[in-house]
Amino acid sequence: MAQQPIVAFLYDFDKTLCTTDMQNYAFIPSLGMTPAEFWKEANEFGRRNRMDGILAYMYTMLREAERRHLPLTRADLVEKGRGIVLFPGVEDWFxxxxxxxxxxxxxxxxxxxxxxxxxxxxxxxxxGAFKEIYASEFYYDEQGDPVWPKLAVNFTAKTQFVYRINKGVLDVSDDKTLNDSMPDDSKRVPFHNMIYVGDGLSDVPCMKMMRAYGGQAIAVYQESNRPGVEDLLAKGRVDFIFPADYSEGTVLDTTVKDIIRKMAVTDRLWEENAQQLRSIGGDVLPNQVGLF
Structure with a gap:
C-alpha cells in the first residue's frame, strides 16, 4: 500500500501569522523602549560592526536587558510569547x-x-500546531541564562530548512544526512507538495524555491505592506497574494483548499501511473509537477 502523501505548509511568523514583530508585543516594552527605538539601535549596531542583522538584534536583546538588570531566561522569553496577537482565523486554521x-x-x-x-x-x-519550529534561538546555561546564539536564521539561511523538510532531516545538527545524495522519489515531502506562506522580501528566497521546484508561494498582507506584496506578484515572485485573514470561507482559505485538492489528485495520478508501470516492468519516474 502506498504511503499517504504529505502536504507541508511552511510559514514565516512575524506579520504572516501574527500582526507585527514578535519582540514588539512584550519583550521590547519590558525594556521601556518603543519598537522603533529598539530596532533602530539593533540595526545601527549591526551596520557599525558589519554584523549579520539577526545576530545583531539577538545581541541587542541581551545587552539592553543586562543594562536594565532585567531577567532574561528561556522561561521569561516563552512567557512573553503569550502576548502575541494572531491574525483572524489563525487560531483554528491548522x-x-x-x-x-x-x-x-x-x-x-x-x-x-x-x-x-x-x-x-x-x-x-x-x-503545538507545528511539527517543527525553525527560528533563531539562544543557548542557555544551567541557570537558564542565554550565553550564545544557538541558531540564527537570516533570510537566505531559511532555504536550508526547506531542504530539511524535503528530505525529512529535521535535526539541525545533522548536516551529513542533509547533504547525502537521495533519490527524488525517496524524499519525504516533495517540493511540489509544499506551500510557503510569507509576507515580504525576507521570504523571497524560499518563495523562489517554491516556484522553481513546483511548490506554491503565497504572500499575505496588511494594508501597511500591501504595495510591497503587490510588487512581489507583479514581478512573478509569488503565485498568490491575500489579505492576512485565515478565517473559514475567505479567499485565502478557499484557494489553499483548491491547492491541496490539486496536490492530492496529482499524487493519486502518479501512484496509478507508477502501479501500471510496475505491472509491466517499466521504470517509475519521480513524481513531478506537470507529469499529468
Missing part, C-alpha cells in the same frame, strides 16, 4: 486545514521558518 487534507487523502504538516525567536514562538497559543 485544525481546519488538517481535517480538509484528511478528507482529500493527504496528511498535512505545518512548519515555521522564522528569523524571530523560537522561545517566543513557543509561548504562543499555536506553538
Amino acid at each position: 485544525g481546519r486545514i488538517n481535517a480538509f487534507g484528511a478528507e482529500q487523502g493527504v496528511r498535512v504538516e505545518h512548519y515555521v521558518i522564522s528569523s524571530g525567536l523560537r522561545e517566543i514562538i513557543e509561548g504562543s497559543s499555536i506553538s
Whole structure:
C-alpha cells in the first residue's frame, strides 16, 4: 500500500501569522523602549560592526536587558510569547486545514521558518500546531541564562530548512544526512507538495524555491505592506497574494483548499501511473509537477 502523501505548509511568523514583530508585543516594552527605538539601535549596531542583522538584534536583546538588570531566561522569553496577537482565523486554521487534507487523502504538516525567536514562538497559543519550529534561538546555561546564539536564521539561511523538510532531516545538527545524495522519489515531502506562506522580501528566497521546484508561494498582507506584496506578484515572485485573514470561507482559505485538492489528485495520478508501470516492468519516474 502506498504511503499517504504529505502536504507541508511552511510559514514565516512575524506579520504572516501574527500582526507585527514578535519582540514588539512584550519583550521590547519590558525594556521601556518603543519598537522603533529598539530596532533602530539593533540595526545601527549591526551596520557599525558589519554584523549579520539577526545576530545583531539577538545581541541587542541581551545587552539592553543586562543594562536594565532585567531577567532574561528561556522561561521569561516563552512567557512573553503569550502576548502575541494572531491574525483572524489563525487560531483554528491548522485544525481546519488538517481535517480538509484528511478528507482529500493527504496528511498535512505545518512548519515555521522564522528569523524571530523560537522561545517566543513557543509561548504562543499555536506553538503545538507545528511539527517543527525553525527560528533563531539562544543557548542557555544551567541557570537558564542565554550565553550564545544557538541558531540564527537570516533570510537566505531559511532555504536550508526547506531542504530539511524535503528530505525529512529535521535535526539541525545533522548536516551529513542533509547533504547525502537521495533519490527524488525517496524524499519525504516533495517540493511540489509544499506551500510557503510569507509576507515580504525576507521570504523571497524560499518563495523562489517554491516556484522553481513546483511548490506554491503565497504572500499575505496588511494594508501597511500591501504595495510591497503587490510588487512581489507583479514581478512573478509569488503565485498568490491575500489579505492576512485565515478565517473559514475567505479567499485565502478557499484557494489553499483548491491547492491541496490539486496536490492530492496529482499524487493519486502518479501512484496509478507508477502501479501500471510496475505491472509491466517499466521504470517509475519521480513524481513531478506537470507529469499529468
